[in-house]
Structures are given as C-alpha cells and as structure tokens.
Amino acid sequence: MDFRFTQDQQDLIDGAKEFFLGENTVERMRKIASGETVDNLWPQFAKLGFLGLMAPESAGGLEQPLVVMAGVAEAAGYAGLSEPYLEIAGISVPHADEDELSGQIRRAMRSDLRPYFDASLSDDGDAVNSIDPLRNLVKADRGNDDSLDNINHHGAVLTAAQLVGLAHRMVDMSVDYAKDRHQFGKPIGSFQAIKHQLANVLTQIEFTRPMVHLAAIQGGRAVHTAKVAAIDTAMLAAETAIQVHGGMGYTFEVDLHLFMKRAWALCGEWGDRNYHMKKLEETVLHGQEPLGAGTTFS
C-alpha cells in the first residue's frame, strides 16, 4: 500500500505536462480556434513515446497502467491540449489487440487536428458544432453495448482527470488575475470574498484528484464517484473563475473561456452526471454492495 506515483511515474507525468504546456500554448489554441493551420503534434507524440504510453512493451510501448495515463490526462487538461491524444493513446491503443496496434498508432498519426470524438472511435459521420472552438465533433452511432464497460471505464477516468487539470488551470488563471487586477486601491485577491471562493475550489480539487487515481486502479463504483466529483469540481471552478475575472471573464479575448468551454464539453463525455449518478443509485442506494469503513480499497 503506497498510494503515490513512483518517482519514475511522476517524472513521466511532469515531462508530459512540460511538453503539453510548451507546445499547446494559448496562442496555438487561438490559432486553431480561428481556423489557422498549426504544427502537427502527432509525430512528436510518437517520437517521445507518449502514443505508446499504455502499449505493451513487446510492441515498443511503455506499458504504463491507467493511473499513470490519468496523471498525463490531468496534465493534458491543464494545458488545454487540443488533440484527441487521450482518446487514441489512452483508450484506443490499450483496447486494440497487438496485431492491430501499429495500425492504430498509424491511424493516430494520420489524424489531423480534428478532436472529434465518439465511443465508436469512428471518424466518419456528420460534423456537429461544439461551443468549444477547439473541438471538431462528428456525429456517429454510439450504441449501448455493455460489453464496452471496460472502455467506458477508461474514458470516464481520463475525462475526470482532464476535468481536474482544467479546474486547476482555471484556479491558477484566477489567482494570477486576482493578484494583478486592482480595485479600491488594492489587488482584488486581497478581498476575502475572492480568497474564500478560490479556497473552496482548491479544496474540491484536492479531494477529487485522489478519487480519480483510485478509480483508475480499482474501477467499479469508484469510477462513477470520480466522474461526478470531477464534474462538480470543474463546474465550480469555471463559475468561480469567471466571477473572479469580472467583466473580463465574459469576453472572448481573455483566455479563460477556452478552458471553461472544454470543461463544459468534457462533463458530458463518457457518461454524463446523470448516467454516473444512476449507476450509484443502483449500486449504493439500492444495491447489495458492502458500504462503510474498510470497503473503499478492496
């Protein structure tokens, strides 16, 4: 029992964060949003080993567990990564059998900057518009196949992790703004009304992140709890962040909205709040599963 990332795992996650933040700057995000062409990151993902993070060593991958990918997903959320990297490396790759694996990666590399996403992982279908200017969605049949629960589990965990990263980013942006912006002759960050709202978000983040890690390792009902907690945390972060930014937060010009809209979008992905709460109603409120002390870590 040592519920921490090992040093190697942490280094990997820190490296990913540095890479995502270095490449996916807000300038880049804005270019994509306005339809400009930007550098394709897929060759770098492949070169640095990020695509094969969860692939078996026999296929040249790093064979990392889902919880490490969750750490990387949090970093991707923090950086507002525009590519559907997690869908490919965190979901598609680990669920492809080995023969198909290199094909999967090739397919990933061929992908242009169209963060389409759908459970069927199919890239044909009609385009639909998201409020997130960096998300190009296509519509495809989704189906309700219970045999895909395992894939759904991966998706929900990685989405929850991104939401934690997004929430963290929105707090950091708000802190920077609150130190800088002066009213009544002082930084607005010196007002308790501002401090306490941001402290509330920070508290929620601290009590969501470990739940996401547990969900990644253990699956089951922990996944539903993690996703619901991440949704609530990210929505609180977004609403608090815009309040702290005042009128500036309501503009297209200030970067906050790029992260806020991503959060809105991810809340509904891989099972929305209703889906996960209903699962908990079945298992916790009305089910037979053991509850109480000593039942969280099985």
Added chain:
Amino acid sequence: MDIAFTQAHHDFRAEIREWLERHVPKDRLPSLDTAEGFKLHRQWEGVLAKDKWGNVNWPEEYGGRGLDLTHWLIFEEEYYRADAPLRVSQNGIFLLAPTIMEYGTPEQKARFLPPMASGEEIWAQAWSEPGAGSDMAAIRTKAVRDGDHYVINGQKTWSSRAVFADWCFALVRTEEGSERHKGLSKILLPLDSPGLTRRPIAQLDGETGFAELFFDDVRVPAENLLGPEHGGWGVAMATAGFERGLLLRSPARFQEAAARLVRLYRDNKDRLSSGVGEQVLQAWMNAERFCAATYQLIARVQAGASVNSEASANKIFWSEMDRHLHRTAMTIMGAKAELESGLDAIDNGRWLDGYMFSLAGPIYAGTNEIQRNILAERVLGLPRK
C-alpha cells in the same frame, strides 16, 4: 502506485476485528461529556491499552505497537465498524502526543506518554481565551519565571473535557512585553493545581463538554515547558497541523456514518421527496473522496512529507461533509428529527446528537474561515492585504 494491502495488513485487520467483537461494550456508553460517561470512557481506554490497541502507531516503549500509519487507518476502520466508544483521550493521543514525540525531552516522553496511553491521565487543550479565539496570537495569559517555576495568571476558555480531565497543555505568554506570535510558550500542567479554578460551560446539548479555566498564581515546574521557551507558536502550529490535518478525524468515522445514512434512507424511502437520494449519495461520495485523499496523504507522510497548510483543506472538507451528512439525516427523519431519546426517537437520538456536534466542526480546530484564509494566502499565494 500500489493500493494492495499486504498479508500483514490483512492479518492485522482480522486480529483487531476479532478483539473488538469480544471487547466492545454491548450498549453504547453514556456521553463522555457527563461525569458517568467520562468515567466509563476512561475505563475503556484502559481496556484498549491493556492489549496494546490504544495507539498502534506509537513506539512500543510508550505503549504502542510501532506500526505505520496504514495500520492506524485499518485500526480506525475496524474501530468505527465495530461502533466502539469515542476516544475520551483524543486531545492527548491525537494532538499532544505527536507534539511531545517531536519536541519533548526524553524525560517528558517517559513521564507523559505511558499514562496518556493507559487512560490514567486524560488531557485537555487550553489555548483559546475570551479575547483570543480565531486570533490566537492575542493570547494574554501570562507565565512569569520564578526560580525553577512558572507562575501563571489569566483565563482560558472552551477547553474540551477540562471539567473531568487531569492535565492540560496551555499556550501562554512567557516573554514580558512580547506581542502577537512571539514570546508564547507551551506548558503542561495538572488541572487540579492550586490556584486553578474550573468553571463548567454547558454545551448546545446541555452537557458540560467544556470549561473556563481561571489561573490565579498557578505554580508549574519549569521542566513542564514543552519545546523552546518563547517558541510556543511554532510548537502550537505543529499540533494544529495534526488536529486539522490527519489524526483527529480519520475517514472511517464518516464512512460508517454514511453507511448508516444509506440505511436510514432505505428505511424511509417511501415518504421522501425525490431529491433526498441525491443528497444521501453526495454524503456517501464525500466520505469515499475523503478516504481516498487520506490514503494518499498518509502515503506522502510515510515517505517523509510533512502536512502543512494543506491540512486546512482537510479540515474544511471533513467538517462540511459531516454537517451535510447529518443535515441530510435530519431531513430524512422529518417530524421525528427533534426527538432526543426514547422509543420513538430514531436510533435513540443519535442523529440529532451528531447533527449538533457537526455544527461545531467548522468552528473548532480553527474556524473554516481561518482555514480558507490560510489556503488562499499560503497555498494559492494571494496577497494578505
């Protein structure tokens, strides 16, 4: 990341579970804020200590088992699962003991830890004053050095269980003319010292859970100074870290309460409005999140990290979770929520007691507003002024 319990963990769990089945009193003890309840809870501490179950993470020489904090979490899980009595010695074992282990002299460790472990000496915390609540640096109670003694004058208040307890750990001003955080010291003294008057204060539930303490030339041997003279603020902050951060409230307590809440919900489901189930699940999820976060925190502490300002997030989370959980129970009980005890009272009034006590959580151990200030200023780096 590794979340598997070892065979030793499993064996330990089985052992404590079996012991508790044999020893936990069949009927719930009366409140530890009553004279009778206090006495019975003290006896229970002795029962725990006899088989070395009181403080499994303490070194063996002081009555512990020298086990790590993961074992302590498992102990707590089994303890609350068995619905064993509340720990009347909690201020001593969870707050003072870690401080003594960090700052105490070898003599102090040998003198104070074993009787604390056995329940022979029960401790109260004497920090707050009428004029120094949230603003603890405003402490005015003075201790003046006189030869090999300190002479204490002043007043403390809200001291939990001080009416019945034996010793207290006080934070007092030792340096003449000092101000604010400087010049304070932590001093240990018996509550029956000559010149010390205890005045019981009735709590919300009517029981005398805490006391005012009046110091009138109370003489304390200088060797009862804990940590550096005039450096008491730092010592006190270490204690506060334990109080807010980790030891005082382990997840098991809330997880058992959440499981009982689910049962209460099932028993009353048919008359409840549709939103109540969501609140019950929210309470349950909060307890799960608290558990996951605590295991992660313990892993960090065991690897050598110290718990600092992050303890504030912990304190906010558990206290607000507890209040929400109990308020949800009050909602479910409806017209019966007001019943204190007796056959008609659900669970003999336990939820009502729990609700009342949960209202104190956001106040004691530093109010949640103070914790939010700490998080904002020391973790997020927002400007003080």
